[in-house]
Structure formats: structure tokens, C-alpha cells
Amino acid sequence: MEVFDYNDIQLIPNKCIVNSRSECDTTVEFGGRQFKLPVVPANMQTVINEELAVSLAQNGYFYVMHRFQPEARHDFIKRMHDQDLFASISVGVKPAEYDFIASLAADDLQPEYITIDIAHGYSDSVIKMIKYIKEQLPTAFVIAGNVGTPEGVRALENAGADATKVGVGPGKACITKVKTGFGTGGWQLAAIRYCAKAAQKPIVADGGIRTDGDIAKSLRFGATMCMIGSLFAGHLESPGKEVEEAGRKYKEYFGSASEYQKGAYHNVEGKKLLVPYKGSIYDTLQEMKEDLQSSISYAGGRDLKALRTVDYVIVKDTIYNGD
Numbered sequence: 253m254e255v256f257d258y259n260d261i262q263l264i265p266n267k268c269i270v271n272s273r274s275e276c277d278t279t280v281e282f283g284g285r286q287f288k289l290p291v292v293p294a295n296m297q298t299v300i301n302e303e304l305a306v307s308l309a310q311n312g313y314f315y316v317m318h319r320f321q322p323e324a325r326h327d328f329i330k331r332m333h334d335q336d337l338f339a340s341i342s343v344g345v346k347p348a349e350y351d352f353i354a355s356l357a358a359d360d361l362q363p364e365y366i367t368i369d370i371a372h373g374y375s376d377s378v379i380k381m382i383k384y385i386k387e388q389l390p391t392a393f394v395i396a397g398n399v400g401t402p403e404g405v406r407a408l409e410n411a412g413a414d415a416t417k418v419g420v421g422p423g424k425a426c427i428t429k430v431k432t433g434f435g436t437g438g439w440q441l442a443a444i445r446y447c448a449k450a451a452q453k454p455i456v457a458d459g460g461i462r463t464d465g466d467i468a469k470s471l472r473f474g475a476t477m478c479m480i481g482s483l484f485a486g487h488l489e490s491p492g493k494e495v496e497e498a499g500r501k502y503k504e505y506f507g508s509a510s511e512y513q514k515g516a517y518h519n520v521e522g523k524k525l526l527v528p529y530k531g532s533i534y535d536t537l538q539e540m541k542e543d544l545q546s547s548i549s550y551a552g553g554r555d556l557k558a559l560r561t562v563d564y565v566i567v568k569d570t571i572y573n574g575d
């Protein structure tokens with residue numbers, strides 16, 4: 253297996269077939285709906301809240317609400333459906349989550365998307381939860397993870413997952429790699445490729461995306477959707493606390509397995525950092541769209557499919573030379 257990460261890869265341009273980048277279509281189908289971009293803000297407490305979820309859904313973007321206010325999820329689904337918007341929630345695998353799923357089934361309240369969000373997703377606990385959700389809420393599109401190997405992808409797909417989320421340890425707020433020695437940190441892009449080759453269903457690339465070009469690279473190596481935390485955490489709409497240091501504005505971004513999320517220093521695999529304040533998330537989404545349109549034009553196509561087959565070279569972390 254070739255080992256590389258985002259910085260190690262350059263995609264090779266093909267002959268352009270459009271007269272303007274604006275002709276390039278960045279929309280993606282995911283779970284039966286069409287979205288403007290193949291990106292989704294991470295389901296983390298400093299990245300997404302209910303207000304942003306509503307706004308993203310209204311504006312044609314995919315979202316996944318986090319699971320850290322478990323008691324709010326029932327009414328959240330209702331409120332989304334009252335506004336004719338899709339509901340996309342997260343769950344864990346602890347016993348109370350089974351009661352929650354059963355309560356949704358009893359009330360015939362089926363969210364359109366459910367993400368099972370745990371650190372080590374290649375596990376019996378996730379397999380059991382996928383099966384339970386599919387039994388109780390059969391219309392929900394289930395995204396399960398996180399995994400880092402083809403075996404993990406196959407196990408979750410075979411259990412009934414509709415998509416799998418790939419990425420163990422590549423996140424910016426992650427310390428799993430240093431605390432445990434495990435994960436896909438440092439070779440996340442190769443892991444996406446390795447997993448996508450085995451996948452029969454969509455892959456969500458999760459963690460490690462630092463530039464808009466990394467989105468194109470994720471799609472090249474087999475992802476359908478990219479989950480992004482730190483790049484989305486510094487906005488006006490981001491729920492993280494605003495902080496000012498040396499006259500500059502920042503927003504707090506902390507890991508879901510950090511002491512700031514857990515309220516205690518116990519099995520901590522995440523940290524807190526400050527990300528520069530960036531204004532509205534919609535300006536960032538517009539820039540991502542323009543950059544991805546440009547990527548498609550360099551790929552020699554008109555839509556995201558063109559990215560799947562472009563050639564690439566491994567440049568081993570030299571792409572920033574001269575920048």
C-alpha cells in the first residue's frame with residue numbers, strides 16, 4: 253500500500269473543456285438528496301448548533317447535528333420537519349441511545365439521516381446499533397464510524413450502514429495518535445483510498461482537511477462527502493466561544509473527546525485550540541465552491557465525477573515550497 257497524506261499529493265491537470273469555471277457543477281447526491289457541495293461541518297459542539305443546522309439545510313447544504321445535548325434531539329427532529337427540512341442527527345452506542353431510538357420509533361419520528369459517532373467504529377457496539385436503527389427506523393440513512401481500514405468499512409456496510417465515515421486520529425483537535433499510537437493521522441488520504449477500494453457505499457472522509465484543495469483530493473481518492481471541523485470552526489455562525497488575544501479575534505475549537513466536552517479529564521483524546529475568526533460561513537462555502545469548480549476544470553470535466561479519475565503524483569510534502 254502506498255502511504256501518503258494530503259500534502260504529499262498533486263493532481264495532474266487535464267485538457268479543459270469549459271469556457272468558465274462557473275460551468276462546473278459541484279453538487280452531490282448523498283442519501284437521496286442533492287447538496288450544493290460535498291462538504292459537511294463536523295458534528296462537534298464548537299462547529300454546529302441548531303441555528304446553523306437550520307440555516308445550512310435551508311440553503312441546500314448537508315449538516316449533521318452533534319449528539320452532546322441528547323435530550324434536545326427529539327424536538328430538534330420535530331422542529332426540522334415542521335419547517336419541511338431534513339433532520340440529520342448523531343447518536344452514540346450507550347444503553348440510553350437504544351431508548352432514544354425506540355422513543356423515535358414509538359412516535360413515528362424518523363430522522364432522514366443518523367450518524368453513529370464514536371471513536372473506534374469498527375466494533376460490535378456500532379454493528380449492533382446499526383442493526384437496531386435499521387430495524388426501528390428503516391427509512392433513516394445511516395452513516396457509521398469512524399473506521400480506518402477496509403475491514404472496518406465492510407463490517408459496517410454488512411451490518412446495514414448506508415455510508416461509512418473514515419478517519420481515526422487525523423483531526424486538528426485530535427490527540428488520539430499521540431495518546432494511543434493508533435490511527436490514520438499522517439496517512440489519512442491513503443486510508444481513504446484504501447477504504448474506498450473496499451466500499452460498496454459512499455465514504456465520508458473525516459478529519460485532516462486543511463485547504464480547499466484537500467476536498468478535491470479526498471474525492472479523487474474515493475470520498476463522496478468530506479466532514480470538516482477546524483476549517484469551519486472560526487465563523488460568525490460557529491458556536492465556539494469568541495476570544496480576543498493580542499488584538500485578534502479567534503473562536504474556540506475543542507475535540508469531542510476533550511476535557512472541555514467531557515467536563516472531566518478521563519479518557520481524553522482531544523484538545524482545545526483557537527482558530528482565527530473568519531466572518532460568515534457562507535463566504536467560506538462560496539470560496540470552497542469556486543475552488544472546487546476550478547478543481548473540476550483542471551480535471552478536464554464539468555462535474556465532480558471528473559475528479560475521480562485524474563492522475564496524480566506523490567510529491568512528499570514539497571507542495572508548499574515557494575509558498
Ligand SMILES: NC(=O)C1=CN([C@@H]2O[C@H](COP(=O)(O)OP(=O)(O)OC[C@H]3O[C@@H](n4cnc5c(N)ncnc54)[C@H](OP(=O)(O)O)[C@@H]3O)[C@@H](O)[C@H]2O)C=CC1
Pocket residue numbers: 344345346369370371372377398419420421422423426428459507508509519521
Ligand atoms: N475520529 C476520531 O479520530 C475520534 C473521534 N472522537 C470523537 O469523540 C467523541 C467521543 O467518542 P467516544 O469516546 O467513542 O464516545 P463515547 O464517549 O460515547 O463512547 C462510546 C462507547 O464506546 C466505548 N469506547 C470508546 N472508545 C473505545 C475504545 N477505544 N475501545 C472500546 N470501547 C471504546 C465507551 O466506553 P469507555 O469510555 O468506557 O471506554 C462507550 O461505551 C465522539 O464524538 C467521537 O467522534 C474521539 C476520538 C477519536
Ligand SMILES: Nc1nc2c(ncn2[C@@H]2O[C@H](COP(=O)(O)O)[C@@H](O)[C@H]2O)c(=O)[nH]1
Pocket residue numbers: 294295296398419420421422423424425426427428429458459460461479480481482483506507508509510521522523
Ligand atoms: N481524536 C479525536 N478526534 C476528534 C475529536 N473531536 C473530533 N474529532 C474528529 O476530528 C474531525 C474534524 O477534524 P478537522 O481536522 O477537520 O478539524 C471530526 O469530524 C472528528 O472525526 C477528539 O476529541 N479526538
